[in-house]
Amino acid sequence: MSSLELVALEKRWPGLTVRVDLEVGDGRLLALAGPSGCGKSTVLRLCSGLTEPDGGRVMVGGNDVTALGPERRGIGMVFQDYALFPHLTARGNVEYGLSTHGVRRRARKAAAMDLLDAVGIAALAGRRPHELSGGERQRVALARTLAIRPAVILFDEPLSSLDATLRTRLRADIRDHQRRFGLTAVYVTHDIGEALAIADETAVMQEGRILQRSTPAELWSRPASAAVARILGSGPALRVTRVEPYDAGALKATTAGGVFLVPRTGAPEGGPLRVFFERNAAALLPQGAPAAPGSFAVRCERNDYLGDAVDCLVESGGERFLLRFPVGTAPPPGWEGRLSVAPGAAFLVPDDEVTAASPRIP
Amino acid sequence: MTPTPTRLSLLPALDVPRLAGAILLVLVCIPLVAAFAPLVSGGFTSTMNRALREPRFLSSFGFGLKQALASTALAVVLGLPGAWFLARRDFPGRRVLSALTSVPFCVPPLIVAIGFVLYFGREGALNRALVALFGLSRPPVDFLFSFAGIVLIHGFYNFPLVMRLVGDAWAASPSDMEDAARLLGAGRVRTLFTVTLPSLAPSIGAAASMVFLLCFFSFVIVMIFGGPGVGTPEVELYRAARFDLDRPLASAFALVETVVAMAALAAYAWFERLSGLSRRIMGPPRQRARVRTPAGSVALAAYVLFVVLFLIGPLASILVESFVVHPRGAAAPVAGLGNYLRLAESAGFLRAFANTIVLGLSSAAIAAVMGFVFAAAAGRSSTGLLASILPLLPLAVSGVVLAYGWTTMAGRGTPLSIAGIQAVSAYPFVMRGIQGAVGHADERYIEAARTLGSGSVAAILRVRLPLAAPALFSGFAFAFAISVGDANALVVAPAAGFETLALLLFRSAGSYRFSDACAAAVILAALSGFVFFLKDAGVSTRAKARDVVA
Numbered sequence: 069m070s071s072l073e074l075v076a077l078e079k080r081w082p083g084l085t086v087r088v089d090l091e092v093g094d095g096r097l098l099a100l101a102g103p104s105g106c107g108k109s110t111v112l113r114l115c116s117g118l119t120e121p122d123g124g125r126v127m128v129g130g131n132d133v134t135a136l137g138p139e140r141r142g143i144g145m146v147f148q149d150y151a152l153f154p155h156l157t158a159r160g161n162v163e164y165g166l167s168t169h170g171v172r173r174r175a176r177k178a179a180a181m182d183l184l185d186a187v188g189i190a191a192l193a194g195r196r197p198h199e200l201s202g203g204e205r206q207r208v209a210l211a212r213t214l215a216i217r218p219a220v221i222l223f224d225e226p227l228s229s230l231d232a233t234l235r236t237r238l239r240a241d242i243r244d245h246q247r248r249f250g251l252t253a254v255y256v257t258h259d260i261g262e263a264l265a266i267a268d269e270t271a272v273m274q275e276g277r278i279l280q281r282s283t284p285a286e287l288w289s290r291p292a293s294a295a296v297a298r299i300l301g302s303g304p305a306l307r308v309t310r311v312e313p314y315d316a317g318a319l320k321a322t323t324a325g326g327v328f329l330v331p332r333t334g335a336p337e338g339g340p341l342r343v344f345f346e347r348n349a350a351a352l353l354p355q356g357a358p359a360a361p362g363s364f365a366v367r368c369e370r371n372d373y374l375g376d377a378v379d380c381l382v383e384s385g386g387e388r389f390l391l392r393f394p395v396g397t398a399p400p401p402g403w404e405g406r407l408s409v410a411p412g413a414a415f416l417v418p419d420d421e422v423t424a425a426s427p428r429i430p
Numbered sequence: 431m432t433p434t435p436t437r438l439s440l441l442p443a444l445d446v447p448r449l450a451g452a453i454l455l456v457l458v459c460i461p462l463v464a465a466f467a468p469l470v471s472g473g474f475t476s477t478m479n480r481a482l483r484e485p486r487f488l489s490s491f492g493f494g495l496k497q498a499l500a501s502t503a504l505a506v507v508l509g510l511p512g513a514w515f516l517a518r519r520d521f522p523g524r525r526v527l528s529a530l531t532s533v534p535f536c537v538p539p540l541i542v543a544i545g546f547v548l549y550f551g552r553e554g555a556l557n558r559a560l561v562a563l564f565g566l567s568r569p570p571v572d573f574l575f576s577f578a579g580i581v582l583i584h585g586f587y588n589f590p591l592v593m594r595l596v597g598d599a600w601a602a603s604p605s606d607m608e609d610a611a612r613l614l615g616a617g618r619v620r621t622l623f624t625v626t627l628p629s630l631a632p633s634i635g636a637a638a639s640m641v642f643l644l645c646f647f648s649f650v651i652v653m654i655f656g657g658p659g660v661g662t663p664e665v666e667l668y669r670a671a672r673f674d675l676d677r678p679l680a681s682a683f684a685l686v687e688t689v690v691a692m693a694a695l696a697a698y699a700w701f702e703r704l705s706g707l708s709r710r711i712m713g714p715p716r717q718r719a720r721v722r723t724p725a726g727s728v729a730l731a732a733y734v735l736f737v738v739l740f741l742i743g744p745l746a747s748i749l750v751e752s753f754v755v756h757p758r759g760a761a762a763p764v765a766g767l768g769n770y771l772r773l774a775e776s777a778g779f780l781r782a783f784a785n786t787i788v789l790g791l792s793s794a795a796i797a798a799v800m801g802f803v804f805a806a807a808a809g810r811s812s813t814g815l816l817a818s819i820l821p822l823l824p825l826a827v828s829g830v831v832l833a834y835g836w837t838t839m840a841g842r843g844t845p846l847s848i849a850g851i852q853a854v855s856a857y858p859f860v861m862r863g864i865q866g867a868v869g870h871a872d873e874r875y876i877e878a879a880r881t882l883g884s885g886s887v888a889a890i891l892r893v894r895l896p897l898a899a900p901a902l903f904s905g906f907a908f909a910f911a912i913s914v915g916d917a918n919a920l921v922v923a924p925a926a927g928f929e930t931l932a933l934l935l936f937r938s939a940g941s942y943r944f945s946d947a948c949a950a951a952v953i954l955a956a957l958s959g960f961v962f963f964l965k966d967a968g969v970s971t972r973a974k975a976r977d978v979v980a
């Protein structure tokens with residue numbers, strides 16, 4: 069058993085306090101996503117012991133490791149720019165951790181070659197880091213970390229300096245290795261797509277706090293707040309000016325652009341609210357359709373052709389947001405009319421974006 | 431408005447590489463060939479054979495290498511902690527420590543030598559303090575005029591250079607590497623010795639080769655402290671040419687010395703290339719952490735105290751001593767401006783002062799032009815060979831060898847040839863700053879200007895020159911400081927009747943008239959300080975986009 073548990077782990081910087089409670093089950097991969105500067109890398113440094121916390125505990129497999137130095141926690145880390153040792157070869161880099169763990173020279177060499185083979189670059193074992201490409205360096209960094217058989221492995225934006233195609237491929241490789249070695253992993257990234265694609269579960273961070281933590285699918289379609297919806301970009305969260313009862317199961321939520329029917333169950337109580345629906349949940353109504361509940365008025369400002377879909381920048385009641393349509397069904401630029409959202413597809417979320425630059429609708 | 435693919439030239443009417451070649455020929459190659467020529471005229475092999483049998487020839491090189499190696503080791507040991515503090519820690523006084531790294535460039539060896547005599551000498555400040563403190567009967571510190579003294583001075587004089595060169599590399603290397611080592615199971619000490627220092631090895635090697643070169647070429651310090659015994663090859667070259675009138679032997683010194691220097695320079699270039707390679711794979715550096723722990727504060731305080739004691743102390747004692755007047759007879763010394771007044775009244779002072787300024791301005795101008803032209807030429811060279819060789823080459827040629835070369839041609843020096851020699855000595859330090867501003871790094875700006883409709887001349891005047899201006903100012907100031915403090919060229923190739931402050935200083939120090947020497951040293955320092963002040967004022971009015979200190 070080597071689960072990772074962070075209990076009220078806290079670090080205070082001037083202007084930002086990072087405070088998290090988090091638990092990652094044995095062999096699971098948790099992605100930590102959020103805008104840059106939200107404290108997600110700090111969480112990794114606190115976990116690994118590279119940064120001293122101001123409070124809280126780090127538990128690995130049920131043991132409190134908070135007091136241990138980074139070299140004694142059984143935690144490995146893959147760094148953003150790989151942090152390969154420039155004076156050692158690829159194999160030397162992989163052997164480094166083995167030698168600190170007292171592995172004999174011959175066993176060390178064999179183990180390093182096995183790992184380099186596992187990540188597919190055994191042929192480059194004798195090269196120095198500057199003679200390797202970005203993707204190859206990434207693989208060396210992974211092999212180097214796997215070599216010490218860590219109970220928990222941390223990834224700090226491991227793919228951010230690679231190009232898009234390579235990123236997708238290496239992402240899958242990292243996932244395979246993590247499963248094969250049965251490692252408990254935390255994967256930090258600012259790329260939401262990556263965070264959703266790689267993880268068993270994803271946590272979204274903002275300003276030092278975890279806003280929501282769930283499975284990628286849940287996170288995408290059921291964001292817990294307007295900020296989560298904005299960070300994920302899975303759909304608009306429009307300001308609600310008025311909420312009234314509609315029928316037994318539904319409420320009527322009015323925005324500047326229209327009226328949405330939302331379920332009563334799960335609706336937040338009190339405070340400013342927004343209405344969320346997924347970006348592909350809106351459908352065109354015929355021209356001249358009445359302003360019925362469940363529909364809102366839009367003006368289409370721009371179309372971005374994506375190949376298998378069209379993103380449409382629309383304006384509704386003073387708010388601008390993107391909606392996604394199948395090719396051929398998107399409203400053309402300049403189009404004005406109404407869109408509908410099916411009852412149940414839209415729901416209320418608390419508005420935690422009151423600090424945003426645009427003024428709040430009273 | 432389609433930009434035509436013309437060759438972008440710095441000086442449109444001139445072929446820049448050819449101009450650079452001409453400058454190199456006149457200022458370096460010709461005097462160098464002249465310095466070696468007496469070897470050939472007497473038959474090369476027989477002259478070399480005679481030199482090798484000459485006992486002081488080999489022992490001079492033995493001494494030169496030994497003292498340079500020991501001095502380098504000392505400078506590295508002293509410089510590394512400072513490099514770490516500069517690169518990795520934030521603390522009050524960090525800027526002061528960082529400013530100290532220009533000492534080896536701006537403070538001439540002559541002044542440092544005088545400072546060390548005043549501070550560490552038998553009657554020096556340190557001994558007086560120790561005698562008074564512990565009631566000793568005789569001065570306890572007595573090693574100055576010995577091998578140890580020379581090594582000590584060289585080590586303390588040059589450690590800021592190590593601090594600077596290694597500190598820069600250290601600051602650029604991300605601490606991620608050390609974090610990775612910790613997570614792979616290494617403790618702090620193991621991380622230092624298996625990751626941090628090995629990854630810095632190329633820059634440490636480069637700094638060490640540079641310091642070795644400077645110590646190997648040391649002239650005045652060895653002249654003053656070396657005593658009558660065998661000196662460094664520079665000193666022996668001078669003695670052979672000047673006192674024994676044995677030109678073939680002097681030339682043999684010049685040749686072997688230059689070969690040794692070339693080897694050191696090759697090592698420097700090799701280390702620089704290595705450190706460039708490892709820099710390529712590194713991510714962005716992390717921010718400096720504050721010094722917070724008690725142990726850290728104690729270590730920092732100890733280091734600063736040590737710098738104050740051994741580097742600032744000697745320099746400060748010059749300033750103090752310059753205001754201490756020793757009246758004739760046994761009367762007690764008094765504070766006053768007497769030394770300055772006596773200096774000002776002495777015959778030839780005003781002339782020497784004026785000469786110093788004229789010489790300083792001329793060599794600085796030559797060095798700046800050299801730097802600009804060479805940087806432009808290096809930027810244009812497609813192979814990169816010029817770019818890597820040109821900035822370094824003159825480093826392997828000492829001012830003493832050049833000056834000796836001029837005397838073999840003309841019998842004596844002229845103010846112009848002296849300015850040329852000093853410009854060559856100063857130029858490598860100028861080049862470093864200018865190259866970044868003029869070299870290929872900025873070709874993009876020129877291209878941008880061309881696509882925006884500037885003609886090639888306009889692009890140079892409106893883009894290249896303004897970009898290079900701060901670096902040129904800075905290079906000019908460095909060259910000026912090096913020139914006004916340099917006595918080597920004039921000692922070896924005296925230009926009849928041409929006196930400078932540095933020469934005055936050299937003579938008074940040589941005859942132990944330290945009161946006069948101190949006053950002259952302070953005036954000298956004030957002069958180059960003034961030029962640095964002008965430079966900073968001039969540069970800060972522009973966008974201070976580039977830090978151009980060598």
